[in-house]
Amino acid sequence: MARRLNIGAVRSSFAPWADPAAVPLARFEGVTKRFGDAVAVAGVSLDIYEREFFALLGPSGCGKTTLMRLLAGFETPDAGRVLLGGQDLAGVPPHRRPVNMMFQSYALFPHLNVFDNVAFGLRQDAMPKAEIRARVEEMLEMVQMASLARRRPDQLSGGQRQRVALARAIARRPRMLLLDEPMAALDKKLREETQFELKELQARLGLTFLIVTHDQEEAMTVADRIAVMRDGAIEQVATPAEIYEAPASRYVADFLGDVNLFEARVDRVEPGAAQVRLASAECPAGFTALDDDAPAPATQVWLAVRPEKMTIALEPPPPGTPNVLEGQVWDIGYTGDWTTYLVDLAEDRTIRVARANASRLVDRPIGREDKVWVSFAPDAGVVLTR
Amino acid sequence: MGHRSWLAAIPPYAWLLVFFLFPFVLVAKLSVSHTVLAIPPYAPTLDLSRGAAGVRDFIGGLSGDTYRRLGQDHLYLAAYLSSLKVAAISTALLLLVGYPMAYGMARASPRSRTLLLMAVILPFWTSFLIRVYAWIAILKPEGLLNLVLSWLHFGPVEILNTPTAVYIGVVYSYLPFMVLPLYAALEKLDPTLLEAAADLGATPWRAFWRVTFPLSRPGVAAGSLLCFIPIVGEFVIPDLLGGPQSLMIGRTIWTEFFANRDWPSASAVAIVLLATLTLPILAYQHQQARALEGRR
Ligand SMILES: Nc1ncnc2c1ncn2[C@@H]1O[C@H](COP(=O)(O)OP(=O)(O)O)[C@@H](O)[C@H]1O
Numbered sequence: 001m002a003r004r005l006n007i008g009a010v011r012s013s014f015a016p017w018a019d020p021a022a023v024p025l026a027r028f029e030g031v032t033k034r035f036g037d038a039v040a041v042a043g044v045s046l047d048i049y050e051r052e053f054f055a056l057l058g059p060s061g062c063g064k065t066t067l068m069r070l071l072a073g074f075e076t077p078d079a080g081r082v083l084l085g086g087q088d089l090a091g092v093p094p095h096r097r098p099v100n101m102m103f104q105s106y107a108l109f110p111h112l113n114v115f116d117n118v119a120f121g122l123r124q125d126a127m128p129k130a131e132i133r134a135r136v137e138e139m140l141e142m143v144q145m146a147s148l149a150r151r152r153p154d155q156l157s158g159g160q161r162q163r164v165a166l167a168r169a170i171a172r173r174p175r176m177l178l179l180d181e182p183m184a185a186l187d188k189k190l191r192e193e194t195q196f197e198l199k200e201l202q203a204r205l206g207l208t209f210l211i212v213t214h215d216q217e218e219a220m221t222v223a224d225r226i227a228v229m230r231d232g233a234i235e236q237v238a239t240p241a242e243i244y245e246a247p248a249s250r251y252v253a254d255f256l257g258d259v260n261l262f263e264a265r266v267d268r269v270e271p272g273a274a275q276v277r278l279a280s281a282e283c284p285a286g287f288t289a290l291d292d293d294a295p296a297p298a299t300q301v302w303l304a305v306r307p308e309k310m311t312i313a314l315e316p317p318p319p320g321t322p323n324v325l326e327g328q329v330w331d332i333g334y335t336g337d338w339t340t341y342l343v344d345l346a347e348d349r350t351i352r353v354a355r356a357n358a359s360r361l362v363d364r365p366i367g368r369e370d371k372v373w374v375s376f377a378p379d380a381g382v383v384l385t386r
Numbered sequence: 387m388g389h390r391s392w393l394a395a396i397p398p399y400a401w402l403l404v405f406f407l408f409p410f411v412l413v414a415k416l417s418v419s420h421t422v423l424a425i426p427p428y429a430p431t432l433d434l435s436r437g438a439a440g441v442r443d444f445i446g447g448l449s450g451d452t453y454r455r456l457g458q459d460h461l462y463l464a465a466y467l468s469s470l471k472v473a474a475i476s477t478a479l480l481l482l483v484g485y486p487m488a489y490g491m492a493r494a495s496p497r498s499r500t501l502l503l504m505a506v507i508l509p510f511w512t513s514f515l516i517r518v519y520a521w522i523a524i525l526k527p528e529g530l531l532n533l534v535l536s537w538l539h540f541g542p543v544e545i546l547n548t549p550t551a552v553y554i555g556v557v558y559s560y561l562p563f564m565v566l567p568l569y570a571a572l573e574k575l576d577p578t579l580l581e582a583a584a585d586l587g588a589t590p591w592r593a594f595w596r597v598t599f600p601l602s603r604p605g606v607a608a609g610s611l612l613c614f615i616p617i618v619g620e621f622v623i624p625d626l627l628g629g630p631q632s633l634m635i636g637r638t639i640w641t642e643f644f645a646n647r648d649w650p651s652a653s654a655v656a657i658v659l660l661a662t663l664t665l666p667i668l669a670y671q672h673q674q675a676r677a678l679e680g681r682r
């Protein structure tokens with residue numbers, strides 16, 4: 001498996017997963033869940049640590065919600081164990097689990113007003129009335145809903161409902177907060193605001209958050225670590241930067257952001273330089289990539305290169321430059337901050353090259369149909385075996 | 387309102403006029419007449435051939451005497467109270483029996499749901515009278531129930547011609563009117579709300595009382611009123627199953643009409659019954675209107 005060298009520098013100091021002595025708050029051990037013949041969760045093992053903001057990311061139907069519901073107690077595993085704080089949760093009904101869930105549909109009680117919705121969980125414990133009132137008011141203050149405490153859910157906007165659902169789920173101070181697509185129903189602008197608020201809230205309360213999302217940007221923005229799921233199984237668990245810069249597979253590379261994939265074969269490994277030479281039909285001179293953990297020669301691999309890590313020029317680069325591709329600009333996408341060039345290398349083969357628009361030139365020098373040279377540094381590509 | 391929508395309003399009003407208002411006015415008029423030994427067995431009758439004098443005589447002949455007699459004879463009051471009591475107890479029993487049934491149906495898989503719904507509606511396809519007669523065959527001293535009990539070495543029970551038989555018959559006959567509105571309310575209930583309640587620490591029992599039951603209240607109200615109102619005036623079931631001593635207002639009306647040939651008294655009893663039920667009927671209409679608004 002390819003592994004980049006310089007990722008450690010990106011990490012913040014919070015990294016309990018890197019500490020072998022750390023005890024996870026929640027643990028999935030070989031958990032499988034079937035619905036009839038369909039396998040929704042397939043042998044998932046996963047550790048989530050105290051105070052972590054953990055994201056389950058994957059396309060719709062890959063089993064994210066099911067995995068979360070296994071932790072909340074709404075589903076029972078067909079195989080494997082789910083543990084919380086070291087305790088096996090088998091046989092513990094949902095109402096006795098110290099986790100709270102924010103449902104994708106919010107599931108606010110339509111017959112109760114905002115105050116009573118938030119107080120619902122507190123009233124299940126024998127909490128004194130005055131304390132309940134104080135806690136609910138504190139929660140509503142926190143999500144800026146105090147002025148609407150007497151409203152019914154059907155008198156609220158989508159964003160307001162989302163806040164009430166969040167306040168209700170946090171009110172009991174759960175050991176872990178489960179959020180199922182919490183922002184799916186919000187519009188883009190509100191969603192981005194909420195992402196940062198959620199992150200801030202999590203840091204302030206010191207709670208452990210498990211969020212389910214199919215939006216890669218959202219996962220990258222909020223999470224300390226991301227588990228990328230595919231067909232019920234975990235494809236990779238890592239920090240957002242690791243997932244993006246050192247994906248474990250073509251699936252992960254493709255799911256998070258744009259990527260150009262080149263089919264290749266390992267030609268020669270240079271252990272001293274931690275470098276690998278790849279032969280590919282797409283580049284007669286072959287590719288060079290940095291890799292300290294390269295597979296054996298003749299192994300079939302893919303070289304994954306992000307569009308923004310490539311350079312594009314109208315002139316051929318000096319001889320001896322590694323990883324040069326020749327092509328013709330087929331289309332240009334201008335989004336203000338970035339310009340994306342679609343470059344035809346051969347018939348039916350187009351790659352994407354992205355360039356930050358650092359200058360304010362309105363007339364871009366590179367136009368449609370231009371012959372161009374695309375190149376990238378040896379440390380820009382990731383060698384993938386699957 | 388446009389010309390066309392005005393035209394469209396005619397059929398329902400014509401319907402109400404012919405089938406409700408007109409009979410009602412007839413009964414109301416009968417209730418302020420007095421009995422005579424003739425055909426028809428009441429007076430005055432309106433004789434329009436005599437013109438204004440006929441109308442004057444007719445109006446002069448009307449009196450509230452029947453109502454006064456109704457107030458003096460406490461047997462009528464006893465019949466009203468007994469009917470209201472039977473209706474109230476029956477409605478409570480119907481709720482107790484119907485709620486679990488509706489709940490089970492709403493929780494069942496879609497396929498068995500259709501089957502159960504059919505099972506509730508199917509008895510309607512046979513005659514109501516035949517079904518009540520069937521209960522006589524079950525409950526009579528040498529009937530099916532006592533046969534089964536004797537196999538199990540239990541003594542015979544006497545149920546036919548007792549209030550118990552009336553309750554059994556009423557609960558059996560009105561069950562669909564209770565179950566269907568309850569089912570409609572419970573079926574709409576979003577199951578994630580119950581998951582949310584459990585997630586927030588509510589035991590299944592508390593989740594039921596805090597979430598399911600409050601949200602099914604429109605169904606409870608609709609079903610209860612839909613049963614209570616007609617049970618108050620029920621005649622056939624108490625007559626067939628309750629025996630001669632059963633005292634209900636429906637039977638009183640029947641007796642006045644057919645046994646005593648006292649049409650004015652029967653009509654007055656019916657009018658008072660209607661007045662008694664105005665409140666629950668209005669409550670039902672209010673509740674239906676609200677349910678309709680809620681759906682929009
Ligand atoms: N209660 C259920 N009954 C049958 N199949 C289910 C049920 N819940 C989920 N599934 C199936 O399991 C798979 C994973 O579902 P889910 O966990 O909801 O995915 P995600 O949240 O990633 O979109 C899907 O194929 C879905 O159809």
Ligand SMILES: [Mg+2]
Nearest residue numbers: 061064065181
């Ligand atoms: Mg989901």
